[in-house]
Amino acid sequence: MQPSKTEFRGAEALRLATRKIELIAPTGFGPRLLSLRSLAGGPNLLLEFPQGSDDSAGKEGFRLRGGHRLWHAPEHIVRSYQPDNGPVKVKLSRAGFRLTAATEARTGLRKSVAVEALNDRTLRVTHELSNEGLWAVECAPWALTMLRHGGYGAIPLLPKGDHAAGDLLPGYSIVPWTYTDLSLPCWDLHRDFIGLDTRKVPSPQKLGLTAYPGWSAYWIGGVTLVKQARVVAGATYPDLGCAFETFCDQTACEFETLGPLRALEPGKSVKHTEHWTVLDGLAKPSTDAAFAALAKAVRGWLKQLAA
Numbered sequence: 001m002q003p004s005k006t007e008f009r010g011a012e013a014l015r016l017a018t019r020k021i022e023l024i025a026p027t028g029f030g031p032r033l034l035s036l037r038s039l040a041g042g043p044n045l046l047l048e049f050p051q052g053s054d055d056s057a058g059k060e061g062f063r064l065r066g067g068h069r070l071w072h073a074p075e076h077i078v079r080s081y082q083p084d085n086g087p088v089k090v091k092l093s094r095a096g097f098r099l100t101a102a103t104e105a106r107t108g109l110r111k112s113v114a115v116e117a118l119n120d121r122t123l124r125v126t127h128e129l130s131n132e133g134l135w136a137v138e139c140a141p142w143a144l145t146m147l148r149h150g151g152y153g154a155i156p157l158l159p160k161g162d163h164a165a166g167d168l169l170p171g172y173s174i175v176p177w178t179y180t181d182l183s184l185p186c187w188d189l190h191r192d193f194i195g196l197d198t199r200k201v202p203s204p205q206k207l208g209l210t211a212y213p214g215w216s217a218y219w220i221g222g223v224t225l226v227k228q229a230r231v232v233a234g235a236t237y238p239d240l241g242c243a244f245e246t247f248c249d250q251t252a253c254e255f256e257t258l259g260p261l262r263a264l265e266p267g268k269s270v271k272h273t274e275h276w277t278v279l280d281g282l283a284k285p286s287t288d289a290a291f292a293a294l295a296k297a298v299r300g301w302l303k304q305l306a307a
Helices: 288-306
Strands: 004-008 011-017 021-026 035-038 068-073 089-093 096-100 109-117 122-131 137-147 152-156 174-176 187-189 193-197 205-209 215-220 223-229 244-248 253-258 262-264 269-280
Touching (some): 011 096, 035 223, 068 122, 152 288, 215 253, 223 253, 223 288, 253 269, 262 269
Antiparallel strands (some): 021 035, 089 096, 096 109, 137 262, 152 193, 152 215, 174 205, 187 193, 205 244
16 A cells, blocks of 8 residues: 555646555645545546636636645635645655645645555545644634535434433534525435535535534445544534535535634644545435435444544
8 A cells, every 4th residue: 555656637646545446646736635536446536627727816826626625714715725836745654645735924834634544445634734833823624625526415414312301402503604595406405414416506505514423425426435524522613613514516516524623823733634435336325214324334434443
């Protein structure tokens, strides 16, 4: 599983492959992860923009590029959209690599993303924000995965309570953005999960959850990505408390996890870890019963990861 040099869309990159999956990350800019595939076949699970179409901000400005990136929340038109067009520092390890960008001049923050293959199907992706500035910055690590459009996403909900047994208080919040329209057919509401059919999205949509079981899944082209991140009980999160968010429009779908909001002091760092598992041939859930079977399997994986 030793990473190797390669090229992706004409740019220098690193390739990390197991017997089942392949991940590619560029080294000339970032940190970004631009391709995640099952070696059994199927498309790149991460969004690829047509070459040249992601340069609307100009050569020196922020470029979407697709794939996976690290930001710091809450979102702001200046702080969030700092360009990451410069080369990254690469540190190789036995089972992966770490990519570190130069410190952002306008925020004083430095971004780093490390990837490690834990087994044939699961990657650990560790995001790190470091404050290299002169004063504390209130922020949260924010891991945004731009997924290939045309698939179906499922966002689990927490287990149901029982009013008769005394469950009288709310357990979490579902947070819509000002432009979110839950009457649209792209939202597939179930008892135990919220589905998102990206083929039916007519306009930008965004939704957050303040608490959820810590994982989400996305199906496309016969391949499924399960994305996992720990939710810290009692912590303060950005965006009215969101630990998970999804954004989708007519070209892109994002599954995003966030770490707790905190004052990051000068010289200090904060980490936020995700686990990505890629599965072949898993049927997307059309009923709560089908979803329950998947949820049971994912709970087993989470226990193994925590061990």
